[in-house]
Amino acid sequence: MTDDNRATRKRELSESPEPAKDGGFGALSNKRRFILDNEPLQTTNDRKHLEGETFNALDVLAQVAAAAPRLPIVRNRKRVILKTPTPPPQVKTFNLLTGLVSHVDILLQVTSYLPPQTLLNLYSISAPFHYVIDSHFTAFIKAATHTWAPDADRYFPWWCYRQLCIEDPALRRARPDRRSVSWNDFTPKPESDTSSQDKFDGSDTHTSNSGDSPNSIKSESQAETKARVSKLVKHRQTIAAPVPGFRWLKMVVYRESVCREIVGWLAAHGHRIPRLEGVDALKKMWFLLDVPVNGPRIALIHNTIYFTKETLAVLQLFFIKLDMLYCNPVHFYGGEASMREMLLAERSLTTLWNYLRGADGTSKLDTMRLWIRHRYKRPQPIRPMTREAHEEHLAKLSMPIMGVPAQLVGRWGYECWGLGQTKLLRPDELVLKEAVRRRAGLQRMFLSYLSYGYLDADLNPLPTNVKPEDVVLSMVRRKKHRELKAKESDGMDIDKKEEDEKPARGQGSTSLEDRIRAMLAERHG
Template identity: 25%
Template sequence: MATPTPNDPHSGKGKNKRLAEDELPLPMATSDAAKEAGLNILSRHHNRSTNIATEFWGPETYPDTTPTTPTTPSSSSARPRFNVYKACLRHKDLFFQLVLRMPYKELVALYAIDKEFHFRLNHYSTYLIHEYVRRHAPLAGHIFSWVLFPDVCISDPMLRPMDGREWLARDVPSFRWVGLVLYRQKIVRSILTMLSMEGHRVPAACEAALMKYWCIMGMAQSRLRVAFVADKEIWTDKDLINFQLFLVKLDMRLSDPIRGNGTCALGPMLLSQKGLSTLWKVLSGKLKLNYENTSDMILRTYAAEELDFNANPMLGEEISTNVPLHEEGLLALEGWNLHGARMPLALNIILAESIRRKLHVEQYYLDFVLYGTADLKNGKNIPIPIRLRRDKQVKLPSEGMATKEMKEKIIGLFDKGFGTRVPGRPLAKH
């Protein structure tokens, strides 16, 4: 077999093959030939369905697919209609302001249906989510930090590495964490508002103390609970005192002879659940307590050794309760597991920490009861927030309930002007 030589250009490519240098130059086509050879695209099929956001933000504009030649101008010479949503979306400054000012539900819906909005938000997801929480729930976002809730975190949408490891994407907070923070802020503020509307006002610092207590309620290990409360940078002395003020006000509300449920032991049981949602449902009337559901809650909350079955024999009857045997006393066990060890309740840990720090909170109990009823400077009653049936917002009257001296003064003026019907006194003459 002959050895191929450099002068044989076809020996290295095989029979009937040409090298790249052997390609002949294409003839220059005239304008008429190019017009005849050009393919006119009559329609274009889109794989994805039409964006449903166009119903609200305007139709999408697709580029013209008809080829143009130097001699044939474009058939679509008209400019596309201006879309304010797309303009804000593609602006380098307005996009961030649009996201931060959008309500949470609309933000999640738009993130799910708009591809361009989805991509742009993913590119700045970490900054936008943190900034969104700082804008709408600064206190709750600080207390309910995303590092405490790994279940609501996702991998970075842009696959940014974790600690320099390129093969592992870092964890970032998701919209579920934003929803968690906003929901818990709403529940805590609603609880404090309902108490204040019934005359049991609390200081503004109770909001932070109640949010921190919710963190303890979600912890299933006693060591973690104790270490969390013992940290003075997290739970300050003022937080412990303010939380016990809230506890006194809650007991006053639940033991009210008209609006309450008749016992002070109901408050500690509601504060021993996994969250404050149950307490909010009871105060708002969404959960009507009766003997059956209250008995079920007692069996799930407390261990059998703490219950007095002699005084309440129906608690020990399986027929009268809807609680399975493996769920009895589950909230008082480590890890909320049937085989776990005994775990102190969150409320007991707060009280024990107050005793350990020697705060002597018992000397403030009378002040707790009287707080928010009268102004110590002028002695006048503090007005109670009210909300009428047709109003959606709570309003604060300018003046509180009249004092006893003011009532007697007004009654005396009426008696002087219109007379009195007290036997033995004549009516005033006009």
Template identity: 25%
Template sequence: PPPPFNILKALIRHQNLFFQFAFRLDAATLTDLYAIDKEFHFRYNQYCLGLTYRHANYWAPVATHIFTPSFFPQLCITDPMRRPLDGRPHLARDVPSLRWAQLVIFRSNIVREILTLLAIEGHRVPKEAEAVLLKLWMLMELRSERTRLVYLEDRAIWSDEDLLVANLLLVKLDMRFADPVNGKGICELSCMLFTQKSLTSLLRVLRGWLLTRRGQDYDELRAMLKRTYFDDDLELDNAPWMDDEEDPRNEVREEEWGNLHSEGWSWDGEFMADALELLVEECVSRQLHVHRYLLDFVLYGAVDEGTGENYPRVRWRG
């Protein structure tokens, strides 16, 4: 008797449906199928470059063009089919791996959730904010001040509109943190969170997973402060033990103090300005006069520009 019909094998062996099937799989399912099915593994390897890009672009169309593989050579692999680089048969090209696609999709989901949480609290932002926040994440990840400056000064990446939207985002975050009812701190909190290596800390604050009254969260915040700022930038009069490495309450080693403001995030690196400071300097350099738009930033998404009336309050289900 003929073998029973296997829909998975039929999709893998189909000349056209295989591609539509492969890049529409979510990241976890694609990785699992690539690992356990030999036939899928072989066919994916044949078209790994195109399929990996299509997969990332399908789930994260904005982030794919910002977190390009050239920024993450450690997430690239040798072409499984050993296709040559520039016609040199002895040297195989590098292609982005599934780990790169997972990184892109993960960061896109983080940024979308951040913007969603802001919108739920009434702080709406323009649609361009997703791309701008992703670019800010890329800026935060660069370990050299010179590299950050080159990245910011590239007008093909950062247009004047992008810089203005970035300032609007900062205003909305400051309004969220300084909210008298639902706020999680003060306006300076956004500066510290944008000095970290990623935006996951910002998401945790907006979710309410950090800066609560639990003791372990306070310890984590204290460690974050020590890694972000030098002692001269902190007010230690009420907590002198934070300047004592041998104090058991101080979990951060001395060589890690202020690392996020040091070149290469290293204890012996030169001072490195944080991402927001460089962003403000670039706005001044381009003569954008951001201060003229501050009131517009505050009112954006809350007041109709044509009538001057407040937008009706959104009633969330549930």
């Protein structure tokens, strides 16, 4: 037998699982044992062991396991499969919003009638609705705008309110023909470091300059402003396009309601202006108030498409009615012509609306604060002062007056809302100057403006005592709500009364069959 055959036979014997005939354990596997004392012959294939050699524990365990009797195999054993309990059948509920998400055109019409806050809540809690809104964000915002504030995107262009816009969730690029410039871009940032403590020379020429305050701004030339804004526009062209956000939607809806209420409160005080034309003119004037610099204000009032001749006439009528309200000798409201000037120099028409409806913040003390913001001038020293008196004077200049911050005392009517050095032109001044420039001849219509709202087309006097519940938008809604609640309560009372009367009528009444029998008995005797 050759050496290869011997090696094959030896390998087969070592792989045999049966025990040896002499009662010992043969080699059961071809795995190597641990080599002890550098003995290369100590493997599982060695049958001759030296005297005193210790067995490997792994080999002993493997031989014992192979010699153990095997368990009988049961062929026909049934397998038990445990089934998971099925959940109880649930009633399928229909979700209107989930059903409308797949129909964007219908969803657009339905959600346009939701109030802005309700639309925002729905956008926050519904993932499918959130995804659909992000895919067509501008369309949904404009649809809601046309319902709650018609033509608001024409009176308050959303690209002029960059701080109220968001980047397009669909990551669309900005249009190259539209400059995304806001009114705040024309306002430079306040200076960070300005020294308010100048060297004292003992003379009376030292006066407090509001431009030296920490909140003053650095004057820019027209070229510097143009370069800064152009650089900002180029940067915005590289990012996603701005789209109107929910903040812009809330702003235009709020302004729509305020302008309508201003017209209504003027009518409640006996001074009427055209309702629809007056609301549109007030919205355009509010957009003019948003401009914090004189240059863009003049350019905007020169726009004959935005400020038409009719708009200038309605605004002049509004200014005259406002003067008649605060200068009425019969019903004196505690104001004068300066009230119109201060109210129109504010940043928005909210202050005028609060004064017309007598809301909180319109007391005599608040009127005094309004005057301090616009007209008050701090007294200047008239003679040389000592160093201690000068320091005391500077400390007084930094103190607020009746709650008005020191840097805003007498400076609210300046450019950039008190930070500039030039007085802002008010809307009443701009309207008169523009009417003269266009030769509109508004000065010939002042007498007609004074008598407007008191005589009809046939020169008959109109009633001047108008209840606010009939003309003010918020009060009209409250009145209708109270009437609806009263009708519902009356209907519930009537239904309850009828239910109470039904058993009483049933006890004394006879059935139809009894009546027919009685009639037949009478006829046939």
